[in-house]
Amino acid sequence: MTICAYVTFDDRDDHDDERELVLGAWRAAGIEGKAVSWDDPEIDWSVFDAAVIRSVWDYVGRRTEFVGWAHRAASVTKLLNPAAVIESNTDKTYLRELGVPIVPTHWSSSDLPRWDEYVVKPAISAGARDTIRTIDRAAAEAHAARLESEGRTPMVQPYLDMVETEGETSLLYFNRTFSHAVRRNAMLAPGQTLADNARAELRTPAPDQFELAEKVLAEIGGDLLYARVDLVRLADGSPALIELELTEPYLFLRYSEGAADRLARALGQLL
Structure with a gap:
């Protein structure tokens, strides 16, 4: 066996x-x-x-x-x-190497863009650890500078209101074959907790979301047993990658009938 x-x-x-x-x-x-x-x-x-x-x-x-x-x-x-x-x-600086649309990101504490609201987080993190959301540009700069002082790369992004209305779309792939997709609430939306990040509802991605997800995966070589492509829509309505989860993503297996079996079959194919 x-x-x-x-x-x-x-x-x-x-x-x-x-x-x-x-x-x-x-x-x-x-x-x-x-x-x-x-x-x-x-x-x-x-x-x-x-x-x-x-x-x-x-x-x-x-x-x-x-x-x-x-x-x-x-x-x-x-x-x-x-x-x-x-x-x-495991280091989100990979986002700037992919060559696909991503959420606008500033990678230092200096010369921050003028945005209405900021999200600042370290490039190596999980579960919104050491992440802040603020309308105060000075606070955003200070948090980014603190991360830099600790030898960490900051990511400064605009807060996207669309994540509270449309949510994030996560597309799940097993051995590069689409399995299912879910709508997730944004971690930094008002009232959200870490536990809420594992709650979702099934969603059928739009054609432009499928297209972007396939482009993202095409940038990664080698075997991929699982991949979770997290997308949001920008203010102009176009999809953008917020994160490509290839290390330890929650797979929302209970939300789609047969998803765990599809994962098992994908593992068998790669063995």
Whole structure:
């Protein structure tokens, strides 16, 4: 039987409500799965046919260590997604390399554009950690400068009102094949909490959103077991990439019938 690691940040299941759904779908597809911590020094990664990175949500403060682990694991087993993808995707400066429309972004604390409202966050972050939303340009500059003083790259963006009306559209792909899409509320919308970010509703993407998502994925080489393409609409109505989640995205599997099975089939195809 094929044996795969479900890579997490601890061995409990109370943080990750997709874990048992995924492991069950793997079993039905003839894949034995075991949840293991990425930083467990006792794990021999070579015993697995593949290691699938999932809920590694503690990597942000330990990115160098995590990326090092990814390359070591990839040297003895099939890592999904691949180590090179993980290294690039865990630093959001990848956005300026993709060559596709993204949310307007200023990458320093100096000479900020004149916007009505700002979002300032570090390029290495997750779950809106160390992110602020403010109408005060000076406050935005100060937060960006603080990030720079800590050796972190700031991202300064305009707050887009469209995210409160249309929301964010997340397109989910398994082995580069479209699975489903959801509408998500923006994390920084009034009243939103981190838990709300895992709540959504199914959505059928518009043709221009499909087109942009396909262009985004075409920029990334190698095997991609999973990809979540997060899009928003700009003030002129055109879609733009807000983030390409290739490391540990929540996959909204419960929102689309058969999604976990499609993920399991995609894993089987890549083994």
